[in-house]
Amino acid sequence: MTRRMNHPAWFFGPYVLLFLTFIVIPVILAIVLSFTYFNTIETPEPVGLRNYVELLTRDEVFMQYVLPNTIRFAFIVGPVGYMMSFLLAWILAQVPHKVRTIFAIILYSPSMTAGIAMFVVWRVLFSGDQSGYLNSLLLNWGFIQEPIQFLTSPQYLMNIMIVVSLWASMGVGFLAMLAGILNIDQTLYEAAYIDGMRNRWQEIFYITIPSMKPQMLFGAVMAVVGTFQVGAIGVQLSGANPTPQYAGQLMVNHIEDYGFIRYLMGYASAVSVVLLLMIYGISKVTFNLLGEKN
Amino acid sequence: MAKFSGMKINPKHFHRSQLKFYFILIPMAVFMGLPILFIVSHAFKPLNELFAFPPRFFVRVPTLQNFRDLIDLAADSGVPFSRYLFNSIVVTVSGVALSILITSLAAYGLSKLKFKGKKLLFEINTLALMFVPIAVTIPRYLTIARLGLIDTYLVLILPLIAMPVGLFLVKQFIDQTPNEVIESAKIDGASEMQIFLKVVFPIILPAVATVGILSFQLIWNDVIGSTLFIDDESMKTLAFYFNTVAQTMPGQAANPVAGQGILAAASLIMFVPNIIMFVFLQNKVMNTMAHSGLKG
Numbered sequence: 001m002t003r004r005m006n007h008p009a010w011f012f013g014p015y016v017l018l019f020l021t022f023i024v025i026p027v028i029l030a031i032v033l034s035f036t037y038f039n040t041i042e043t044p045e046p047v048g049l050r051n052y053v054e055l056l057t058r059d060e061v062f063m064q065y066v067l068p069n070t071i072r073f074a075f076i077v078g079p080v081g082y083m084m085s086f087l088l089a090w091i092l093a094q095v096p097h098k099v100r101t102i103f104a105i106i107l108y109s110p111s112m113t114a115g116i117a118m119f120v121v122w123r124v125l126f127s128g129d130q131s132g133y134l135n136s137l138l139l140n141w142g143f144i145q146e147p148i149q150f151l152t153s154p155q156y157l158m159n160i161m162i163v164v165s166l167w168a169s170m171g172v173g174f175l176a177m178l179a180g181i182l183n184i185d186q187t188l189y190e191a192a193y194i195d196g197m198r199n200r201w202q203e204i205f206y207i208t209i210p211s212m213k214p215q216m217l218f219g220a221v222m223a224v225v226g227t228f229q230v231g232a233i234g235v236q237l238s239g240a241n242p243t244p245q246y247a248g249q250l251m252v253n254h255i256e257d258y259g260f261i262r263y264l265m266g267y268a269s270a271v272s273v274v275l276l277l278m279i280y281g282i283s284k285v286t287f288n289l290l291g292e293k294n
Numbered sequence: 295m296a297k298f299s300g301m302k303i304n305p306k307h308f309h310r311s312q313l314k315f316y317f318i319l320i321p322m323a324v325f326m327g328l329p330i331l332f333i334v335s336h337a338f339k340p341l342n343e344l345f346a347f348p349p350r351f352f353v354r355v356p357t358l359q360n361f362r363d364l365i366d367l368a369a370d371s372g373v374p375f376s377r378y379l380f381n382s383i384v385v386t387v388s389g390v391a392l393s394i395l396i397t398s399l400a401a402y403g404l405s406k407l408k409f410k411g412k413k414l415l416f417e418i419n420t421l422a423l424m425f426v427p428i429a430v431t432i433p434r435y436l437t438i439a440r441l442g443l444i445d446t447y448l449v450l451i452l453p454l455i456a457m458p459v460g461l462f463l464v465k466q467f468i469d470q471t472p473n474e475v476i477e478s479a480k481i482d483g484a485s486e487m488q489i490f491l492k493v494v495f496p497i498i499l500p501a502v503a504t505v506g507i508l509s510f511q512l513i514w515n516d517v518i519g520s521t522l523f524i525d526d527e528s529m530k531t532l533a534f535y536f537n538t539v540a541q542t543m544p545g546q547a548a549n550p551v552a553g554q555g556i557l558a559a560a561s562l563i564m565f566v567p568n569i570i571m572f573v574f575l576q577n578k579v580m581n582t583m584a585h586s587g588l589k590g
Contacts, residue, residue: 005487011403012415014396018456021441022434023425029433088322091315093303103319105573106327112568113330114515114533117561119540120336121329124554136348167326172459172508172583179583182304189303214587221423221588222459228426239541252428259432272429283424 027276033269040263051270062271065246066254069158073250074227074282076162081169082223086216088170089178090204104178111171118236122164126150126237151238154247161233161248168230173222180215181208213290220286228252228279251275333565336558337361344555360559367556368535373527375535382532385450386513393455393509394502401464401501402490406476416465420588422458428518435522449523450531454512460505466585467501468494500578507571507579514567536560 034051036044055062088107092100125133128149135147150156188207197203209216231252235241241257243249249257251271259268305312336344338356368375404416427434434453443449471494479489495502520534540557572579 002487002491003485006485008403008407008409010487011399011407011490015400015456015461018396018452019419019422019458021437022453022456023422023427023458025437026430026433027425029436030430033433088319091318094305094315095312095319096305096307099308101576103323105569105576106323106330108572109330109565109569110326112511112565112572113333113561114536114564115517116533116536116540116557116564117329117333120333120554120558120561124332124336125329133349133351140348167329170326175579176583176586179580179586182580183584184303186303212587215583217588218586225424225426229428231428255429255431265432268432272432275429276426279424279426279429280421 030269030272030276033266034273036266036269038264038266038269040265044266047266051267052274054267055270055274061242061246061249062254066249066251069246069249070228070251070278072158073162073165074224077165077169077230078223078227078282081166081227082173082220084166085170085174085219085223086177089174089181090208092178093181104175107170108175110168113168115232115236118164118233122160122237123151123239126156126160128152152244154245157234157238157243157248160237164233164237165227165230169223169226171222171226173219173226176215176222177212177219180212184208184211217287217290220290221283224279224283224286228275231256251278330565333558333561336555337562339555339558341555360555361563364539364556364559364563367539373530373535377528378530378532378535381447381450381529382514385447385531386510388447389451389455389513390506390509392451393457393460393513394505396455397457397460397505398464398495398498398502399490401461401468401498402486402494404461404465405468406473406494407486419458419461423462423588425458427453431518431522438523444523445526445529447529450516450519451513453519454516455509457505457509457512460508463504463582463586464498464501466587467498467582470585471497500581501585503575503578504582507575510571511568515564533564536564 033044035046035048037047037050038044092103092107095103127133127135128151129135129147132147132150134150135144138144139147148156150160184207188211189203192203192207197206228251231250234243234248234250235253235256238244238248241253241261243253252275255268255271255275258264258271332351335351335353337360338358339353340355340357340359343350343353343355365375368378404412404419438444438449438453443452475493475497476489479493484492515533516531517533517537520530521537524530524534536557539553539560
């Protein structure tokens, strides 16, 4: 049966079919719906740019909370997580194989935990009453008199979200960078030292990073995508959508809020399109930044 | 040459000069690992230790009570625990198998076949690396509803298995296999499909294992599918059930602390298959990642 299968369609058929159905069509549909009013019951009614205009001019929650939150969250978790991935990968490359494997497994494992771990670990750790570990410690040491409502007070929620996201950010990109560092040709280093390279910082910037640029770029894309994907975290930590005073509200929550709570699908789609454009734009900028170093 | 230190990358043995790295690695490992250790410890705590004040980190008298409670809780809600488990296993196993098959087929096509539009296809896929599925949940729902896939096992599998990252990684890996092997098989009269199945597939097993791990994580942990696309309670997965327990538990003021132990047990059940797979296959994953480079 396989003797005549030479045509590319045999190889691409299933993948392309699924890719079109679950990635391309939904994206196109999101773009189309974003120009309509659609409440899921009546047929969508074209409204031109109204959703976008409303989003940018009249949606106070979006402009005051969601957008600044998303930007703040992304601009901390993305770059910090990325640098952490690289530095930890680089450090791991300096220790022997067995130890490295054990540490790599420990560092990678948080990214494998499902959302439910959020409820157990972080909600118990930051719980607002005395049974919360952090509150219990702080009370014990006399730093505070009253337990702090970490997860429901706006001033703490965002920072906790950032810490938790960083905790889980050593994912595929981290593994790729680790593999990249380990695969660099050793003779490059020898040659550079003969040519007068003096210390390990120079080594990192002149040899290591340029030699593994493809992995650095891959890691960057994974970091950007990973940052925008963790939308549910604020809702999971605080247990409410919208989050308390919108302190942990990200674009993804805003989409859910309008789509599945208020059933304004057209408007929610406009937010989706803006989000996809943002991810694309940030990836492009990152690419250019990293690409220039060569 | 005296100060040469570059050879310290990937050292064979421990050396005193490595100590400084451990000063960073150990605290980081503690930060990353403690929460996981906490889940394990919490899952085996009996009720009185969960209630203990001040709270204790490690379990003293381990018990399986939390796991039993978790199973009983499901029976109370009408769907037995075994049913959720069965659904999860069916969906995950078939999903991983399908994902491996379609991804490596397409990767072989992108890497070794010659046809028009190949470059464009690869570029579209690279663009799709930046795709965030959660952003288009609504149009995805509409598409799935229109296709009549609601309330089928397929809807828990199909949306997840065309993974741009997987295709990318396998394609990069196949790029490394020498063309001579393929050419000589062609001279012997083998078709492209035969070459793929008999020559290439055995060589790319590390990349296949990596796709397997990634799709396993995606499908096993997925909650959205069961939440949005499945109405029939008896077709939903373990991840969904645990998530429901997590969402209703803190609200039950009667026993919020007891719930923590049950949730820890649930987290552990979700986590263990992932970590076992990774520990056994990590060598193959690292091997695949070595070829994961993107060109800017």
